[in-house]
Amino acid sequence: MEMELIFNNQYVSVSYDEFIVNGKIHPIKNITSSAEIGLLKPERGVARLAVFGGLILLFGNENLPILGGILFIYGGVLCFTAKPRYSVVINIIGRKEDAYISENSLEVDNIVKALNIALGMREITF
Structure with missing residues (x-):
């Protein structure tokens, strides 16, 4: 069975079952709440x-x-x-994790939206 991708770029793939970042797989079922955008201040x-x-x-x-x-x-x-960086923050069973970090806020926003769609579909299917 082939995964239906919601979002895909060089480093990140989001499907209804998995969130893959640089080869690291996060099952959607393990993400406990909606994804958020984090702001990392530049090192000065x-x-x-x-x-x-x-x-x-x-x-x-x-x-x-x-x-x-x-x-x-x-x-x-x-x-x-110095530019700020943006991160995709996910909650994985008891801890928060910056899953993906980028200087491109639009890219991070698109990933967060795709993750939240996948999480919403998880809520509907269970």
Whole structure:
């Protein structure tokens, strides 16, 4: 019997029976509630360190202000180009899991909708 796919891309497949992410299979019957979209804030630790290190070096002697300026600009660029990531959050018998993570919010939204359709059909068939 061939699976009827609700959603399929290079890394994710959603059918009425299974949710497959990078080869890892999550049976739909084990997912205990509706899927959700999670927001993962970008890591900005290195950018902040570069900005503050650059500020300190700006007040140094000789060539340190030049290095401080470069480091400050580099940290600012890192800070402003960091993008949030989105995840497909599923509840699997007692725990939450970020099943799939992407920078593309539309892709994650489509996966969550497909999962919720599969979960809804599970509710109807049982």
